[in-house]
Amino acid sequence: MQFFSWWRSLASFRVRIALNLKGLTPEVINVDLLKGEQRAERYRKVNPQMLIPALIDEDGGPVLFQSMAIMEYLDDVHPHPNLLPSEPLARARVRALSGIVASDAHPLIVPRIRDYLEHELKLDEAARMKWIHHWLGEGMKAFEANLANSKETGRYCQNDAITMADICLVSHAVGCNFFKYDLTPYPTVRRIVETCMQDEAVSKAHPLKQPGAPAAA
Amino acid sequence: MQFFSWWRSLASFRVRIALNLKGLTPEVINVDLLKGEQRAERYRKVNPQMLIPALIDEDGGPVLFQSMAIMEYLDDVHPHPNLLPSEPLARARVRALSGIVASDAHPLIVPRIRDYLEHELKLDEAARMKWIHHWLGEGMKAFEANLANSKETGRYCQNDAITMADICLVSHAVGCNFFKYDLTPYPTVRRIVETCMQDEAVSKAHPLKQPGAPAAA
Numbered sequence: 148m149q150f151f152s153w154w155r156s157l158a159s160f161r162v163r164i165a166l167n168l169k170g171l172t173p174e175v176i177n178v179d180l181l182k183g184e185q186r187a188e189r190y191r192k193v194n195p196q197m198l199i200p201a202l203i204d205e206d207g208g209p210v211l212f213q214s215m216a217i218m219e220y221l222d223d224v225h226p227h228p229n230l231l232p233s234e235p236l237a238r239a240r241v242r243a244l245s246g247i248v249a250s251d252a253h254p255l256i257v258p259r260i261r262d263y264l265e266h267e268l269k270l271d272e273a274a275r276m277k278w279i280h281h282w283l284g285e286g287m288k289a290f291e292a293n294l295a296n297s298k299e300t301g302r303y304c305q306n307d308a309i310t311m312a313d314i315c316l317v318s319h320a321v322g323c324n325f326f327k328y329d330l331t332p333y334p335t336v337r338r339i340v341e342t343c344m345q346d347e348a349v350s351k352a353h354p355l356k357q358p359g360a361p362a363a364a
Numbered sequence: 365m366q367f368f369s370w371w372r373s374l375a376s377f378r379v380r381i382a383l384n385l386k387g388l389t390p391e392v393i394n395v396d397l398l399k400g401e402q403r404a405e406r407y408r409k410v411n412p413q414m415l416i417p418a419l420i421d422e423d424g425g426p427v428l429f430q431s432m433a434i435m436e437y438l439d440d441v442h443p444h445p446n447l448l449p450s451e452p453l454a455r456a457r458v459r460a461l462s463g464i465v466a467s468d469a470h471p472l473i474v475p476r477i478r479d480y481l482e483h484e485l486k487l488d489e490a491a492r493m494k495w496i497h498h499w500l501g502e503g504m505k506a507f508e509a510n511l512a513n514s515k516e517t518g519r520y521c522q523n524d525a526i527t528m529a530d531i532c533l534v535s536h537a538v539g540c541n542f543f544k545y546d547l548t549p550y551p552t553v554r555r556i557v558e559t560c561m562q563d564e565a566v567s568k569a570h571p572l573k574q575p576g577a578p579a580a581a
Contacts, residue, residue, distance in 0.1 A: 196506040211457075213459065215459065216456050216457075216459035219459055236428075238440060239434065296412070
């Protein structure tokens with residue numbers, strides 16, 4: 148199994164947590180987005196969309212892409228521990244919470260968007276940071292509102308087992324830390340993120356613990 | 365079953381296709397995003413994130429949100445016809461193709477983003493349209509590259525049955541039409557979208573055929 152990833156990529160972080168939870172140890176191939184390695188011929192052959200993460204499960208097998216699709220695949224093939232509950236309404240809630248991050252919030256702050264804001268729209272750093280904080284916050288507000296108002300919320304987002312929703316939430320919280328977005332207004336989010344970080348599968352997947360990351364937190 | 369939707373919403377369009385394919389006929393409640401009805405107290409009680417679509421399957425039951433999560437739910441509960449293939453690698457490809465639209469491209473052009481570009485960044489119409497076309501195009505390029513280069517591509521995105529990937533692709537193609545983004549460079553996309561539109565479950569879900577839509581195409 149080959150996992151194309153980069154330390155700072157929050158979508159890679161999600162898949163890394165899922166791999167750790169399932170005890171899978173793929174070969175990790177770093178693709179440095181800041182150096183533009185995703186646009187190099189070598190990686191374009193892997194994923195023509197030039198985004199990470201990507202996963203090849205078997206030699207010569209197809210390249211899997213999109214973090215949510217990769218996690219669903221891992222859950223299909225390696226169901227223990229499951230990243231989704233078994234009951235359909237609970238599965239829907241977990242997938243919807245995951246979507247707040249993976250579909251609504253995170254796509255708005257990834258490098259290609261920040262590049263567009265800087266180089267095409269010529270926004271200064273303050274305006275770019277305002278954009279980033281705005282959309283990080285919209286995601287966190289939606290997540291907190293759901294968690295705080297649902298009887299399904301437990302030790303983790305959905306009762307007492309880690310699911311994809313927790314994985315997405317943790318990735319978003321770390322993104323907030325990267326961009327110094329204050330999580331004080333989100334107590335349920337903070338409680339669950341802290342609980343998740345006590346799990347070694349989560350904590351050792353942290354971006355700052357990966358090869359290539361800067362030494363200081 | 366109650367379906368909170370709006371004619372122009374492409375995410376609502378996706379769920380509407382899925383409902384039609386499965387022969388489900390929920391009560392439809394319109395939430396006009398241009399009038400800001402998503403921010404009204406009445407709808408905020410349904411979905412605090414103020415986004416559509418949302419679905420309530422049973423009276424008093426939870427509100428389902430996020431189009432991908434709703435489609436997965438419908439597929440869990442009403443599996444015939446299935447919107448995902450049964451084989452894990454094929455499921456992963458369908459979900460990843462879906463994610464190109466649902467996670468990468470569409471979130472960048474929704475009303476709340478267009479509002480931010482206009483009112484916060486004060487972009488003129490040309491700059492806003494350039495943004496929209498750029499991200500519509502990035503999605504279509506990625507989709508076309510995958511479709512054109514995969515042996516899995518058939519009559520539809522994944523062999524010969526309609527899946528979530530086709531639903532997402534059709535919604536994105538209709539979005540391109542709304543914003544006059546030319547699909548000529550995407551022959552595989554166009555072929556599959558045209559094939560999908562021959563299915564009545566798809567064609568009758570078209571945004572312009574919904575209540576509230578303008579009379580002309």
